[in-house]
Amino acid sequence: MTETVLEIKNLQVAYHTDHGQVQAVRGISYQVKKGETVALVGESGCGKSASVKPIMGEKEANQIIKSGEINFTYQTENGPQTVNLLKISPKIMQNRIKGKEIAMVFQDPMTSLDPTMKINKQIAEAVKASHPEMNKDQINERVLNLIETVGIQNMKVVQNQYPHQLSGGMRQRIVIAIALAGNPSLLICDEPTTGLDVTIQAKILNLIKDIQKSRKLSVIFITHNLGVVANIATYVNVMYAGKIVETGTSQDIFFEPRHPYTWGLLESVPDINEKVDELPTIAGTIPDLTQPIVGDAFAPRNKYALNIDFKKQPPMFKINDHHYAATWLLDKRAPKVPIPAVLQKRILKMKGAS
Incomplete structure (x- = not known):
């Protein structure tokens, strides 16, 4: 069996605000196995980013972890070790896990890059932090290797430039290179392609x-656009209002979606072969x-809602061994x-294309 790298159990995250306590993540559970890409998909505000910040030890002043476990397994000199990331000390998280075992790529590369520092130095800093035993020549070699890994051809030129001299796509490649500097086993990508043109x-x-x-990296990929993960995700978790409402393989979600919210997300994905005056949207907020x-x-926005939807939360109904959906339908x-x-x-068109 493929080893489990990350297991999240009943995670609940809330935030104190002037308007009350926001229940951002209302009890989610899922696994990420070695070499798999698991996508978290849903509209803005559905809890995707809030659910992964605790994985990176990102603690905001008004954040409350109400319950749950985040069990992470990584390799040590003595073999695999599993830790609950919610229980380890900030020092261990900073020195042993963050950037080394788990790395993150954010939506806007300019917030991750120092505008006053050349690209070469920024990647070198990440390499030094992860590999303090390396000498200068080894670090320089590693920097060039990372730049080459992310598909940058004119690396000699790029490494001596500043972030503002690069295109958005090039900057995102550099951010990915920095994320890979520590050879992480888990990479979290938070809307990494938003703002870039489709090409x-x-x-x-x-x-x-x-x-x-x-x-053989494990990847958590966060996006609001189901179309983005069609060809890269092994499993897809569809999130709504802080909960996972449908989960399955990519084939399950794209070819056999069962939750009305998933239907709405799929209908909202533009199709270049269809001529429409207006893209479908999910009514309400x-x-x-x-x-x-x-x-x-989802009941107030669901045109297929039943009376029970307004009274009782649906359980996760099993569709097959790897496909579940929380809908009374x-x-x-x-x-x-x-x-x-x-x-x-x-769907018929997609099945024909595949």
Whole structure:
């Protein structure tokens, strides 16, 4: 069996605000195995980023971890070791885990790069922090190797430039190079292609996919766009209002989606072969997470909602051994609601292309 690198159990994260306590993550559980890419997908504000910050030990002043475990397994000289990242000291997190075993690529590379420092020095700093035993020549060799790894051809020129002299796509490649400096076993990508044009976006996605395969990296990929993860994710967790509402393999989610929210996300993905005046959207907004939620959080926006949706939260119904969805439509007593015709047509087209 493939070894589990990360296991999250019933994680609940809240934030104190002037308007009350925001229940940002309301009890999520999932695993990431070695060499897999697990996508967290959902609209802005559904809890994706809030759920991964504790993995990196990112503690904000108003953040409360209400419950849960984040068990991370990594290799040591004495073999594999598993730690609960919520229980280890900030010192161990900083010196042993962060940047070395777990690294992160953020949405805006300019927030990750120092505008006053040349690219070569920034990558070198990351290498030194992860490999203090290396001498200057070894560090320089490692820097060039990392620049080459992220697909930059004119590396001699790029390493002597400042971030503002590079394009957005090039900057994101440098951020990925810095993230790889410590040879992490888990890479978290938080909306890494947002803001890039579609051509560059595709190149960055292919780069992450190639690096993941060549290094057997485990990847958590966060995005609001299901279309982005179609070709890179092993498993997809669809999040809504701080919970996972559907989970399955990429094939499960793209070819056999069962939750109305997943249907809406898939319908919202642009199709270059379809001529439409206006893209479909999901009506309404995410609920106020400072208030108690009764029933299914998606019910007010769900045109297929049943009476029970407004009274009782649905459990995760099993569709197959790796596909589950939290919707009362899967209850054997519920009326049979087919996948929307527009989406069925698109799925048939995708199946034909695959």
